[in-house]
Amino acid sequence: MSRTPKLHVPRAPARPGEKPDFSYVHLSPAGAVERPEVHARVRDMSGLADALVRVIDDDHHAVGPWDPHLEVHDLQVGLRHMLLTRAFDERMLRMQRQGRISFYMQSKGEEAVSVAAAMAMAPTDMLFPSYRTQGLQIARGRSLVDLMCQCLSNSRDMCKGRQMPVMYHWSRGNIFSVSGNLTSHYPQAVGWAMAAAIKGDDDVAAAWIGEGSTAEADFHHALTFGAVYQAPVILNVINNQWAISTFQGFAGGERRSFAARGPGYGIASIRVDGNDFLAVYAVTRWAADRARRGNGPTLIEHVTYRAGAHSTSDDPSRYRPKDEWEAWPLGDPVARLKQHLIAEAGWSEARHEALESELRNHVDDCWNEAITYGTMTEGPFLDENELFEDVFRDMPAHLIEQREQMRNLQED
Amino acid sequence: MPQMNMIQALNSAMDIMLGRDPGVIVIGEDVGYFGGVFRTTDGLQRKYGEHRVIDAPIAEGGIIGSVIGMGVNGLRPVAEIQFADYIYPGFDQIASQLAKLRYRTAGEFCAPVTIRSPCGGGIRGGQTHSQSPEGLFTHICGIKVVMPSNPYDAKGLLISAIEDDDPVVFFEPKRIYNGPFDGDPDKPAVPWSTHPAGEVPEGYYSVPIGRAEVVRPGEDLTILCYGTMVHVAQAAARLVEADAEIIDVRTMVPLDVATLRQSVEKTGRCVIVHEATRFSGYGAELSATIQEECFYSLEAPIVRVCGWDTPYPHAFEWQYFPGQKRLVAAIEQVLEAG
Numbered sequence: 001m002s003r004t005p006k007l008h009v010p011r012a013p014a015r016p017g018e019k020p021d022f023s024y025v026h027l028s029p030a031g032a033v034e035r036p037e038v039h040a041r042v043r044d045m046s047g048l049a050d051a052l053v054r055v056i057d058d059d060h061h062a063v064g065p066w067d068p069h070l071e072v073h074d075l076q077v078g079l080r081h082m083l084l085t086r087a088f089d090e091r092m093l094r095m096q097r098q099g100r101i102s103f104y105m106q107s108k109g110e111e112a113v114s115v116a117a118a119m120a121m122a123p124t125d126m127l128f129p130s131y132r133t134q135g136l137q138i139a140r141g142r143s144l145v146d147l148m149c150q151c152l153s154n155s156r157d158m159c160k161g162r163q164m165p166v167m168y169h170w171s172r173g174n175i176f177s178v179s180g181n182l183t184s185h186y187p188q189a190v191g192w193a194m195a196a197a198i199k200g201d202d203d204v205a206a207a208w209i210g211e212g213s214t215a216e217a218d219f220h221h222a223l224t225f226g227a228v229y230q231a232p233v234i235l236n237v238i239n240n241q242w243a244i245s246t247f248q249g250f251a252g253g254e255r256r257s258f259a260a261r262g263p264g265y266g267i268a269s270i271r272v273d274g275n276d277f278l279a280v281y282a283v284t285r286w287a288a289d290r291a292r293r294g295n296g297p298t299l300i301e302h303v304t305y306r307a308g309a310h311s312t313s314d315d316p317s318r319y320r321p322k323d324e325w326e327a328w329p330l331g332d333p334v335a336r337l338k339q340h341l342i343a344e345a346g347w348s349e350a351r352h353e354a355l356e357s358e359l360r361n362h363v364d365d366c367w368n369e370a371i372t373y374g375t376m377t378e379g380p381f382l383d384e385n386e387l388f389e390d391v392f393r394d395m396p397a398h399l400i401e402q403r404e405q406m407r408n409l410q411e412d
Numbered sequence: 413m414p415q416m417n418m419i420q421a422l423n424s425a426m427d428i429m430l431g432r433d434p435g436v437i438v439i440g441e442d443v444g445y446f447g448g449v450f451r452t453t454d455g456l457q458r459k460y461g462e463h464r465v466i467d468a469p470i471a472e473g474g475i476i477g478s479v480i481g482m483g484v485n486g487l488r489p490v491a492e493i494q495f496a497d498y499i500y501p502g503f504d505q506i507a508s509q510l511a512k513l514r515y516r517t518a519g520e521f522c523a524p525v526t527i528r529s530p531c532g533g534g535i536r537g538g539q540t541h542s543q544s545p546e547g548l549f550t551h552i553c554g555i556k557v558v559m560p561s562n563p564y565d566a567k568g569l570l571i572s573a574i575e576d577d578d579p580v581v582f583f584e585p586k587r588i589y590n591g592p593f594d595g596d597p598d599k600p601a602v603p604w605s606t607h608p609a610g611e612v613p614e615g616y617y618s619v620p621i622g623r624a625e626v627v628r629p630g631e632d633l634t635i636l637c638y639g640t641m642v643h644v645a646q647a648a649a650r651l652v653e654a655d656a657e658i659i660d661v662r663t664m665v666p667l668d669v670a671t672l673r674q675s676v677e678k679t680g681r682c683v684i685v686h687e688a689t690r691f692s693g694y695g696a697e698l699s700a701t702i703q704e705e706c707f708y709s710l711e712a713p714i715v716r717v718c719g720w721d722t723p724y725p726h727a728f729e730w731q732y733f734p735g736q737k738r739l740v741a742a743i744e745q746v747l748e749a750g
Contacts, residue, residue: 126485160518171520176484181508187474188509191481198437198463198487205481217501221474228469390519391554393577396622396666 010249016317020327025303026050026257027329030057030276031064038290042268049259049269052303055278056336060343068120068282072345078119078139078277079341080355082111082334085135087359088144089308091367092151092165096312100375101151103165107132109275109307109325112333113238114208115139116280121206121234121288126196128176128189128207131166132238132306136208140173144366145373153382154374160389161382182213186222186235193233193291194225204291206234206284211258211301212243212251223265223299232291234284235267235299238274240306245319262299274302275333278340303330415605416612418589421563422452422528425570426490428616430460433488436574439466439475440492440528449494450530450589476502476527480510483523483579490574496531496583497543510579511554526573530586531559532640532687533719534593534733538726544639544688544719549581550664550697556621557664559583561642562592562609565662568619576621585639585687595644595735624668626675630657633681633746636672636698638662641685641734648739654747664694672698673705680711681746685734690718712749715742 013021033051036044057063070078089106096104107114114135118127127136137147149156151165159167169177176192179185189207196203213219214237226233237258241248251258262269268290272283280302287298305328309316321327341347374380388395388403395403416424429436438453444467447454457465468475472493479489493499499506506527514522533542549557556578560566566584573580587593591603604610627642632654635645638661649656657675661667676682682702684695695716702714717734725732 158518158520159516162518163516167516169517169520171517177513177517177521179509181504184477184505184509187477187505188481188484191478191483192485193481194478195482195485195487198482199485217473218477218505221471221477224469224471225474225478390515392556392666393514393522397669398666 010247010254012247012249012320014321014324015319016321018321020321020324022327022329025329026052028052028054030054033064033066035065035286038286038293039295042263042266045268046263049263049271050257052271052273053279053283054273054276055282056276056340060336060339062278062340062344066279066282068278068285070278070281074119075337075341075345078115079334079337080359081115081119081135081139082277082337083356084359084362085111085115085138086334087356087363088134088138088147091363092148093312095367101165102376103312104151105131105166105311106308107134109332110238110240110304111135112277112280112337113236113274113302113304116277117206117236117284120281120284121204124174125204125206125288126174126176126189126192128185128192128205129178130208130210130238131178132210133208134166134168136175137168137170137173140175142170142173144363145370148367148370149373152370152375154370155380155382156373157382160386183209183216183218186218187225189235190222190226190231190233193231194229196232197229202292204232204234204288206236208236208238210243211237211239211248211253212246214258214261215251223262223267226297227265227267230294230296232294233297234287234291235297237299237301238304239301240304242306242310242316242320244310244314257301259299259301267297267299269299269301271301271303273330274304275330275336277333277337305330413611414614415610416563416567417591417604417610418563418566418584419450419452421567421612422570422584423454423456424612424614425567425574426453426456427459429571429574430456430464432616435486435488436490437464437466437482437487438490438492439468439479441468441470441494443467443492448492450586453492472498472502473505476505476510479525480505480513480523483525484521488524488574490526490528493527493529495541496529496545497540499529499545506549506555506581507552511552514578515554522577523579524577525579526570526582527580528570528582528584530589531583532585532587533724533729534587534597534640536726536729537724539723542724542729544583544686546583546664547688547692547694550694554579556580556666557583558621558662559585559639559664560662561585561588561639561660562607563604563612564609565619567612568617569621569662571616572618572621575618580621583639587640588643592643593640594647595733596647597730621663622666622668624662624671625660626657626671627660628656628658630655630679632656632679633683633743634659634675634679635683635685635743636661637685638664639687641687644734644736644739645685648736648743651736652740652743654743656743661698667701669701669705672702676702676706677709680709682710682714683717683739683742683746684714685717685739687719687734689721690716691721693718712746715746717742
């Protein structure tokens with residue numbers, strides 16, 4: 001019998017109007033996955049790339065070898081950062097809908113991925129964020145006013161009006177600039193880590209990308225260079241199931257996990273429940289310790305779900321079931337940490353509501369302050385002559401001339 | 413003063429900078445243990461160690477992506493892209509990342525990276541070892557673009573590039589690595605030791621980025637050129653006994669407009685020559701600049717002599733190469749016009 005190859009075009013498990021189907025998501029029970037020593041050989045832990053590290057069980061208790069045994073205070077801080085991230089997102093989303101900012105990207109459903117990771121790393125470690133990791137900024141103590149001013153392109157915008165909203169950077173907080181060209185920061189993070197090793201520093205770099213952009217060549221470059229030079233770097237893939245309208249199978253996730261790419265490069269690789277704050281914290285700390293002790297890079301796949309639209313320019317009801325998030329087997333990271341705190345640390349619905357209300361008020365205060373530095377329509381505005389600054393360290397003659405041309409037009 | 417060819421001069425520049433600044437590192441394919449396919453980094457790994465002169469995987473995008481991160485972390489990397497024809501996998505990292513990092517972060521982050529790359533033809537390299545892509549880079553705002561034409565400038569400009577806080581793409585015309593080439597492939601090769609610019613100081617010095625050099629003063633016409641073409645232009649001008657003012661542009665970005673203007677205002681005639689293809693090439697920028705700056709001094713239309721708008725052909729490289737014959741015709745055309 002003759003057979004011919006047939007082009008396989010990956011098909012999303014459920015489209016609008018269909019029943020959500022997450023049967024493809026391979027789960028492990030909480031506490032079931034072994035925790036190797038941080039100096040373990042890559043070949044001895046390849047199972048971690050296919051399993052799913054989870055700590056919080058169905059009864060909200062922390063179980064198993066990956067339990068980071070965090071103090072109650074740290075758990076509460078983590079919850080606070082996640083709630084603040086969500087409250088900030090909600091406010092900015094509303095401001096975009098009201099036309100106060102041009103664009104926004106929320107991180108709803110993925111807050112644990114960035115908040116827990118930032119808390120698990122040292123303040124001097126360098127973070128290379130993606131556009132949906134505002135939790136890194138918040139967990140490192142960035143003022144919301146600064147973030148809002150960037151989104152407003154107002155007189156206090158850290159980017160001086162040169163970047164669309166959410167493309168933050170923070171050199172003092174050791175957070176690199178968000179790039180709209182996806183995964184370009186992946187090999188840059190490896191290079192940063194190589195430099196740390198060359199200089200003899202014990203700082204670690206970490207970078208975040210979505211599963212969709214693992215298809216970029218820079219993903220391969222980063223894993224190759226990271227492995228070859230055993231760079232002290234953590235390469236995070238946030239598998240939130242959707243890259244705008246294409247589901248994770250279109251980036252190559254149909255047959256193997258994204259974490260499973262790591263062992264082929266000789267990189268320690270772990271697949272983790274990205275909605276489990278404790279698991280993300282534990283895995284990140286493990287990877288950071290491993291890197292800091294000279295045992296090289298780690299690839300971490302965070303399995304999560306993009307609860308909101310890709311951006312304010314996107315309408316997910318056109319390509320996925322409306323009730324998909326409710327069917328997501330790993331739940332909501334905020335609710336799960338809250339329930340854990342209630343179960344183990346004396347937290348309560350009343351305290352939770354009070355905290356939410358406090359944070360919403362804080363966000364309101366920040367917004368009211370941010371707009372005193374200007375909005376898109378009302379001053380104070382940035383000096384438009386600044387548009388010629390920072391192309392080079394010193395302005396060359398042709399830019400001085402062009403700035404003059406612009407000034408002359410303004411005076412007419 | 414010691415005699416150096418261009419390879420030795422470039423090697424000396426990196427040697428000096430590796431010695432002066434512990435933040436300088438060199439990385440690229442075959443640059444370490446072996447010393448580079450053109451020997452430009454010969455001996456540097458032995459002298460400075462494998463942490464500072466680093467062999468890289470064959471991944472130009474990875475090399476450029478990683479040196480940006482190194483630059484952000486306080487190093488001053490010098491990346492070698494083995495042939496300019498191989499630079500395109502790193503183009504996104506150069507165009508969207510390296511060039512724009514300072515701007516997009518309002519000066520909070522920058523990467524003082526130098527990217528060295530041998531360019532140009534005349535070495536039987538065919539279309540994948542002969543290209544001159546400088547025009548693709550001059551169109552990007554935020555990087556400086558340099559191409560030396562002799563050992564003295566090569567060393568001084570490379571030291572300036574490494575010291576520069578902005579990224580620099582540094583093209584090395586490989587046809588003149590070993591000696592000045594006047595465009596006649598049938599003549600025996602001439603070593604740099606017979607040329608005044610082959611005298612290169614042993615120690616530190618720099619040639620500023622952003623300044624053109626008048627190689628030969630003249631009154632009748634101006635020839636704007638750079639790289640290998642500086643030598644071809646001189647030979648062509650001698651052939652027709654034209655009193656040509658020959659200007660080595662040296663730095664394409666930023667361009668030394670004042671030196672160009674001064675010359676064409678004097679001569680009123682201008683020929684522009686480069687080995688890269690003509691359409692949308694860097695010569696178009698030079699031509700537009702001369703027209704804008706010197707229109708009322710011009711006595712003849714500006715003429716461009718460039719590589720044909722085809723890929724660089726292996727078997728017909730001397731038909732492709734803008735050699736003396738085509739330059740002589742252009743000089744005569746410009747002198748006779750008006």
